[in-house]
Amino acid sequence: MGADTAAARLTALAADCVDHRFKGLPPDARGLTVGELTAQRRNLFTDGFTTPVLALSAERLTHNLALMESYAARHGLAFAPHGKTSMAPQLFHRQIEHGAWGITLAVPHQVWVAREFGVQRVFLANELVDAAALRRIAAELAADPDFRFVCYVDSVRGVELMAAALHGSARPVDVVVELAAGEGARTGVRTEAQCAAVADAVAATPTLRLVGVAGYEGEVPEADPARVHAWLGRLTALAVDFDKAGRFAGVEEVVVSAGGSAWFDAVADVFAEMPELSRPVLKLLRSGAYVSHDDGHYRRLTPFARVPEEGALHPAFRLWSQVVSRPSPEQAFVNAGKRDAAYDLDLPEAQVVRRDGRERPAEGVAVTGLSDQHGWLTTSAGADLEVGDWVGLGLSHPCTSFDKWQLIPVVEADGTVVDYVRTFF
Secondary structure, X not given: OOHHHHHHHHHHHHHOEOOXXXXXXXXXXXXXXXXXXXXXXXXXXXXXXXOOEEEEEHHHHHHHHHHHHHHHHHOOOEEOOEHHHOOOHHHHHHHXXXXXXXXXXXXXXXXXXXXXXXXXXXXXXXXXXXXXXXXXXXXXXXXXXXXXXXXXXXXXXXXXXXXXHOOOOOOOEEEEEEEOOOOOOXXXXXXHHHHHHHHHHHHOOOOEEEEEEEOOHHHOOOOOHHHHHHHHHHHHHHHHHHHHOOOOOOOOOEEEEEOOOOOHHHHHHHHHOOOOOOOOEEEEEOOOHHHOOXXXXXXXXXXXXXXXXXXXXXXXXXXXXXEEEEEEOOEEEEOOOOOOOOOOOOOOEEEEEEEOOEEEEOOOEEEEEEOOOOEEEEEOOOOOOOOOOEEEEEOOOOHXXXXXXXXXXXXXXXXXXXXXXXXXX
16 A cells, blocks of 8 residues: 555544544534644643543643654664554554554454555464464455554464465565563463474465564563563574574564563563674564553553653543532543443542633542443532532553543644544444
8 A cells, every 4th residue: 555545544533524423522523534623723621622531641642752763762672562552543644653563463464454554564463273364364464465463363273274275375464483481471482392393384385485583571470670671582582592403584674572551671681682693683562551551551661660760651631520429529520431441450540620711739639430321429628619510530451441432532622623633343
């Protein structure tokens, strides 16, 4: 797919009409296109937006994109951020503009979204054994010589299913052997001997091409720096052993990939010490949550807390809700619940209160539970909270924040909405 076509499809998102599909937008914007609404540069707080409404900070988004670009470059890493976090083609392209090699994805639907919007390099962090999906991948590869696709293999059976589905394909599908993070971890081959058996099966299959090894250190059991470093050492040693055995003959570069959002500092350390191979090595980091960061899970786990000299990610999401009930001095309810806020890892965090155009810290206010459409708040004695107040909530886990909103306002610090991000889950 040409760059002009991809740009046209991104531009076409602005031609979509504002209607009932999109939560939180001003009722009087119905019938406008997204582009027309963007051009109005409305204020999130004074120009008709309704609660609950999720906002993405323009400044913090830009900061996070630039920080991970510089981090990857400084450590000699290629970067394929995990797109399942946002499933937002506009953000995919901003990530690519900020130096990303391509986009990591997890399931076929996500690949189709990325391809629809012109993403030319896809790393599928999963073994793909669905025959219909494999046939479509083969057709994409045949139709577009510039399309690069890499996916996991983690079993001889999986290789056999892939070979059957891809029989007669014009271009082989590039694969990497996934090394499991340990016994009881998620997917992946458990032992190096089994990895060699999977690699042998790939070598016997003309429609597959072994190009490297990969895995996910976030699944290391009882993960700590020593255990994560040790597993990453196994991963790089596997690449060295495969190379010595001639398993990468005929490839232009060897792919060695790891890196979620909690241990990418360990990935940088271990990959930096990797011996040279017979071919250039694409050291591919796959962190995804950085794009918005968060106010919970990743705030606690981010490697930047361990290496503060490298910089700091900024949480970019805020969910604005409104107090709709104040039944007692100790309790209040806002109109945002499970349908609006991520809650799979942590409850939202009450951060600020807005009243009459003024914003202040949400002192003495805590979220204690969520119903489908209500947030349960407890308030300490003297907490200043009234029906009608807007409460800004910080969220944990970006992946399940993005997927509750199809169109997300991008907001500058003064409340001006400068863009809208469309998601496709």
